[in-house]
Amino acid sequence: MAGRKRVFNLLRTIDVASCKCPAHSHRGNIQVSNATPLKDYAFEIKCSTVRYGIGVTREVGLDMVNFESKNVCVMTDPNVANLSPMKAVLDSLAKTGINYKVYDKVAVEPTDKSFKDAIKFAQENDFDSFLAVGGGSTMDTCKVANLFACHPENELLDFVNAPVGKGLPIKKALKPMIAIPTTSGTGSETTGVSVFDYEEIHAKTGISGAALRPILAIIDPLHTLTVPEKVANYAGFDIFCHALESFTAIPYTERGAAPSNPSLRPAYQGSNPISDVWARFCLQTIQKYFARAVYNADDLDARSSMHLAATMAGVGIGNAGVHLCHGLAYPIAGNCKTFVPKDYGHNPMIPHGLSVVVTAPAVFRFTAASDPDKHLEAAQLLGADITRVKQADAGRVLADTILKYMDIMKIENGLSGLGYSSKDIPNLVKGALPQERLLKIAPLPQTEEDLSKILEDSLINY
Structure with missing residues (x-):
C-alpha cells in the first residue's frame, strides 16, 4: 500500500491536472493563483532519439x-x-x-x-x-x-x-x-x-x-561483445545505481520552487512517474541479466539487455537525477592513490561504476526513512523476498540486496579495498560538498556528519 506522502502527492497532481472548464471545474473551495508556485508542480522528459538494433x-x-x-x-x-x-x-x-x-x-x-x-x-x-x-x-x-x-x-x-x-x-x-x-x-x-x-x-x-x-x-548490442569482464562489471553497477538513485530521488513536487520560466527547470528534477518506469525496467533487467552479461561475454541476449538498460537508465537519470552515491563517488574517484583496476590499463584510477557502488549500501540505509515502501520495492525488483518485512527494515533489506550483487560480482571490500582509510574521510567529505546539484536531489537533507558516517560505514562492506 502506498505511503501517505505518495497518496497526497498523487492527489495534488490530479488536482492540478484536472479539467478547468465550467462543466468540470466545481471541485470545492479551491483557489487557483497565477503566481509562481512555491513548490514545483511539473516535470519534463527530454532525451535523445534512440535507435536500437543488432548491427x-x-x-x-x-x-x-x-x-x-x-x-x-x-x-x-x-x-x-x-x-x-x-x-x-x-x-x-x-x-x-x-x-x-x-x-x-x-x-x-x-x-x-x-x-x-x-x-x-x-x-x-x-x-x-x-x-x-x-x-x-x-x-x-x-x-x-x-x-x-x-x-x-x-x-x-x-x-x-x-x-x-x-x-x-x-x-x-x-x-x-x-x-x-x-x-x-x-x-x-x-x-x-x-x-x-x-x-x-x-x-x-x-x-x-x-x-x-x-x-x-x-x-548496437554487437559493440558490447568486445567489452572485457571488469569493464562490464563496473559499468553495470553504474546502471544499477542510476536506477536506484533516480527511483529514490526526492519527488519532483518537493525538489524546490517552480521556475519563473519553464526553460529554467533544471535537468535533474527529482523522481517522477515516467522516470520511475525506466528505473523499474532497469532493476528488473539487472536482476535477470547482470551476472550473465559479466561472466559470459558471448551471451548476446544478456549483453543486449544490459545495453538497452543503460540507455533507459540514462533517460531516467537525465530527467530525475542521481544523488548521494554519485555525489560521494566524485571525490572517491578524484582522490585515487594506488588502485589499478584490471582491464583498464596500468595507471591508478577508480572506474566510475566502482566509485559509485562502493557507498551504495550505506547510502540506502540512510535514505530509506524517506520512503520505506519505495526502497522495499527496489529490493523486490532486484530479487529480494520482502514478505512480512517491516518498513523500519527497508534500508537494511535494500542494503543487503545490494551487497549480494557486489559479492557475486567480486567488488572490492569497501573504500579500504580502494586504498582509503578513516583519515581520508574529511577530505572526501570536502570533495562531496560542492556537488550541490546531486546532494539536493537526495530524498533527505544531509549534514557533513551524515556524509562522514556514510563514508565511514563504507570503509568495509562485507
Whole structure:
C-alpha cells in the first residue's frame, strides 16, 4: 500500500491536472493563483532519439547524409579506436562518402586537461557535426568539444556547475551529435550532462544543459561483445545505481520552487512517474541479466539487455537525477592513490561504476526513512523476498540486496579495498560538498556528519 506522502502527492497532481472548464471545474473551495508556485508542480522528459538494433551502426553514414554533414568530428579512445565498433562506423561513413577526421585521444575518466585538448582539436577544424564512439568518457568529451566549438569565446569553467564553475546557461544551439555507446553503463548517449575530473579540487564535476544532449543515440548490442569482464562489471553497477538513485530521488513536487520560466527547470528534477518506469525496467533487467552479461561475454541476449538498460537508465537519470552515491563517488574517484583496476590499463584510477557502488549500501540505509515502501520495492525488483518485512527494515533489506550483487560480482571490500582509510574521510567529505546539484536531489537533507558516517560505514562492506 502506498505511503501517505505518495497518496497526497498523487492527489495534488490530479488536482492540478484536472479539467478547468465550467462543466468540470466545481471541485470545492479551491483557489487557483497565477503566481509562481512555491513548490514545483511539473516535470519534463527530454532525451535523445534512440535507435536500437543488432548491427544498426551500419546506418550512421546515411544519418550524416540526412544531416547534410560535410565535415564530421569522430571521437573515440585509444582502445576502441582499434576495435570492431570503430571499424563499423568508419566503413559506414566511407560508403556514403562523408568527410571526417578522427580524434582518438579521449581519456578514460576524463579530466579538465583532457577536455581542453579535445576542445582544441574541435576548434581548429570546421566541423559541422560530431560523432562519439565509445563509453561515457568519449561521449562526455565529444559533448564538451561540440559545446566549445560553438562557444569559442568562453572558458571551460563558464558552463561548469556552480559552485565549482559559473554555471552559465547554454543559449546557443550546438552542432548535431550522434552517440554510439560501446559499454553498458553511463547512459550518456541520452543525457545533457558531461562529467570530468577537475584536478585542482581532486573531484569530479560537470556541465549540464539540454543543448548537450546528442540528437541521436545508436544502440548496437554487437559493440558490447568486445567489452572485457571488469569493464562490464563496473559499468553495470553504474546502471544499477542510476536506477536506484533516480527511483529514490526526492519527488519532483518537493525538489524546490517552480521556475519563473519553464526553460529554467533544471535537468535533474527529482523522481517522477515516467522516470520511475525506466528505473523499474532497469532493476528488473539487472536482476535477470547482470551476472550473465559479466561472466559470459558471448551471451548476446544478456549483453543486449544490459545495453538497452543503460540507455533507459540514462533517460531516467537525465530527467530525475542521481544523488548521494554519485555525489560521494566524485571525490572517491578524484582522490585515487594506488588502485589499478584490471582491464583498464596500468595507471591508478577508480572506474566510475566502482566509485559509485562502493557507498551504495550505506547510502540506502540512510535514505530509506524517506520512503520505506519505495526502497522495499527496489529490493523486490532486484530479487529480494520482502514478505512480512517491516518498513523500519527497508534500508537494511535494500542494503543487503545490494551487497549480494557486489559479492557475486567480486567488488572490492569497501573504500579500504580502494586504498582509503578513516583519515581520508574529511577530505572526501570536502570533495562531496560542492556537488550541490546531486546532494539536493537526495530524498533527505544531509549534514557533513551524515556524509562522514556514510563514508565511514563504507570503509568495509562485507
